[in-house]
Amino acid sequence: MNAEERRLLxxxxxxxxxxxxxxxxxxxxxxxxxxxxxxIGANGAGKSTLLMTLxxxxxxxxxxxxxxxxxxxxxxxxxxxxxxxxxVPEGRRIFPAMTVEExxxxxxxxxxxxxxxxxxxxxxLLEHVRSLFPRLxxxxxxxAGTLSGGEQQMLAIGRAxxxxxxxxxxxxPSLGLAPLLIRQLFAVLRRIAAEGTTIFLVEQNANQALxxxxxxxxxxxxxxxxxxxxxxxxxxxxxxxAYLGGH
Amino acid sequence: MNGYIVGQxxxxxxxxxxxxxxxxxxxxxxxxIMGMINFAHGDIYMISAYLAAIFLALLTGxxxxxxxxALVLVLALTILxxxxxxxxxxxxxxxxxxxxxxxxxxxxAIGVSLILQxxxxxxxxxxxxxxxxxxxxxxxxxxxxxxxxxxxxxxxxLIVSAALLSMGALAxxxxxxxxxxxxxxxxxxxxxxxxxxxxxxxxxxxxxIMGAAMAAVAGxxxxxxxGSFDFFIGFVVGIKAFxxxxxxxxxxxxxxxxxxxxxxxxxxxxxxxxxxxYKDVFAFAxxxxxLVVRPSGLLGHPEVEKV
Numbered sequence: 001m002n003a004e005e006r007r008l009l010x011x012x013x014x015x016x017x018x019x020x021x022x023x024x025x026x027x028x029x030x031x032x033x034x035x036x037x038x039x040i041g042a043n044g045a046g047k048s049t050l051l052m053t054l055x056x057x058x059x060x061x062x063x064x065x066x067x068x069x070x071x072x073x074x075x076x077x078x079x080x081x082x083x084x085x086x087x088v089p090e091g092r093r094i095f096p097a098m099t100v101e102e103x104x105x106x107x108x109x110x111x112x113x114x115x116x117x118x119x120x121x122x123x124x125l126l127e128h129v130r131s132l133f134p135r136l137x138x139x140x141x142x143x144a145g146t147l148s149g150g151e152q153q154m155l156a157i158g159r160a161x162x163x164x165x166x167x168x169x170x171x172x173p174s175l176g177l178a179p180l181l182i183r184q185l186f187a188v189l190r191r192i193a194a195e196g197t198t199i200f201l202v203e204q205n206a207n208q209a210l211x212x213x214x215x216x217x218x219x220x221x222x223x224x225x226x227x228x229x230x231x232x233x234x235x236x237x238x239x240x241x242a243y244l245g246g247h
Numbered sequence: 248m249n250g251y252i253v254g255q256x257x258x259x260x261x262x263x264x265x266x267x268x269x270x271x272x273x274x275x276x277x278x279x280i281m282g283m284i285n286f287a288h289g290d291i292y293m294i295s296a297y298l299a300a301i302f303l304a305l306l307t308g309x310x311x312x313x314x315x316x317a318l319v320l321v322l323a324l325t326i327l328x329x330x331x332x333x334x335x336x337x338x339x340x341x342x343x344x345x346x347x348x349x350x351x352x353x354x355x356a357i358g359v360s361l362i363l364q365x366x367x368x369x370x371x372x373x374x375x376x377x378x379x380x381x382x383x384x385x386x387x388x389x390x391x392x393x394x395x396x397x398x399x400x401x402x403x404x405l406i407v408s409a410a411l412l413s414m415g416a417l418a419x420x421x422x423x424x425x426x427x428x429x430x431x432x433x434x435x436x437x438x439x440x441x442x443x444x445x446x447x448x449x450x451x452x453x454x455x456i457m458g459a460a461m462a463a464v465a466g467x468x469x470x471x472x473x474g475s476f477d478f479f480i481g482f483v484v485g486i487k488a489f490x491x492x493x494x495x496x497x498x499x500x501x502x503x504x505x506x507x508x509x510x511x512x513x514x515x516x517x518x519x520x521x522x523x524x525y526k527d528v529f530a531f532a533x534x535x536x537x538l539v540v541r542p543s544g545l546l547g548h549p550e551v552e553k554v
Binding site (some may be wrong): 057079 | 317425428429431432435436437438439440441443445446447548
């Protein structure tokens with residue numbers, strides 16, 4: 001496979017704005033098949049906007065976004081999930097008035113109608129989530145709004161995995177979780193990656209993120225300021241000072 | 248108190264409530280999914296009454312003799328055509344305004360309401376229209392001691408059973424089907440529903456179709472029961488049904504049904520015992536009282552909790 005065939009996600013000179021306020025300036029980055037790539041940056045740098053721009057919310061005002069070589073810049077939001085991209089968005093956005101199981105089943109929407117009607121496939125997908133998050137499954141008949149923050153995060157990840165995505169996007173999954181839960185979460189992400197899902201992880205928790213990632217990008221005020229192998233970024237004096245709490 | 252009047256007014260109230268509930272469902276579903284009041288919904292109901300009468304005349308003209316066959320056909324045709332009106336209104340008047348401020352679709356809704364009323368007034372005339380009574384007869388309702396406490400016409404029985412059946416079907420669809428799940432997801436978080444691959448434009452269109460279909464059932468039933476209607480009936484009934492939706496908790500499907508029944512009972516009991524002229528005053532007083540105690544209505548949620 002040459003470099004071009006390895007590319008799963010490519011952003012070329014992407015700009016985006018909320019109304020008249022520009023948020024992203026000429027962002028260029030790529031994620032290769034099988035990689036874990038992380039995007040780190042301070043609050044307000046535009047990390048969440050970048051993930052939402054992939055789904056056209058808001059739409060990129062310039063540049064191109066390609067998935068597996070196919071241009072997706074102007075696709076309607078609901079069509080993008082069908083390409084094989086799933087997102088665990090900022091704030092989890094689970095459906096609080098529905099049960100855990102209903103939330104998970106909504107995750108199969110991007111599959112074809114035939115796959116969605118296949119009870120064997122549905123059972124296999126639910127079983128996969130259950131194996132990743134046994135504690136979550138114990139509550140599968142409970143309303144999702146009654147779950148704890150950690151459980152809601154697991155639910156958001158499980159829901160995203162129900163469509164068997166080729167690319168999993170996560171927006172600050174560790175936010176608000178206790179240290180022990182954060183360790184468990186990153187272990188699960190490693191396992192998901194090992195099962196063949198490519199991961200693009202947006203994190204403020206740069207330390208943890210760079211430890212599991214292959215490569216990383218640093219976003220500052222809507223521009224990519226640094227990029228490189230995760231281990232190099234972890235060792236970089238500037239990154240340490242700005243994002244890893246110094247020293 | 249006169250047991251006969253109580254019984255009869257309860258029966259009348261339940262029938263009226265079933266009608267309000269059927270129409271309230273359309274208000275509450277659209278509000279739940281778009282956060283807007285579709286003020287044209289009452290006029291969709293009014294149009295369905297005309298459609299029912301037109302189809303009935305056509306079928307009678309075509310020589311359909313059997314009343315049950317005619318009713319089933321009229322019901323199917325009325326639902327189909329009313330749903331088409333509902334879909335068109337959403338497509339033409341609301342979808343282009345989807346991303347504008349919240350006031351714009353509201354104004355558009357009032358405009359659609361006026362257009363529909365005048366469209367019917369011009370095409371069908373301003374005078375009262377009517378259909379002959381199709382279903383004759385009634386049964387007596389007796390208390391345990393054998394005293395008659397009221398009578399129920401066959402039409403009233405038909406109204407209540409048709410309302411229960413169609414609401415049950417709607418509730419089942421919302422609860423157990425992929426479409427229903429997608430509707431609820433869109434209602435709770437439209438952006439997330441899109442991220443999951445749900446075409447929320449289709450879902451919203453479907454909600455308008457379902458709401459119009461329920462209004463069509465109401466339109467046919469009312470036409471059968473009262474036999475007469477004009478181009479303006481959508482206004483008052485629309486406001487009452489909207490009140491029922493708010494009373495039950497706007498956005499809640501069971502709330503719309505409950506609100507309809509309560510409003511119907513209030514109106515008919517007040518008319519029976521106190522005063523017919525002030526029945527609406529009483530109905531709205533009940534609404535105000537409920538809202539003072541429970542601002543989100545009887546079965547409404549204050550706000551979907553977000554953690």
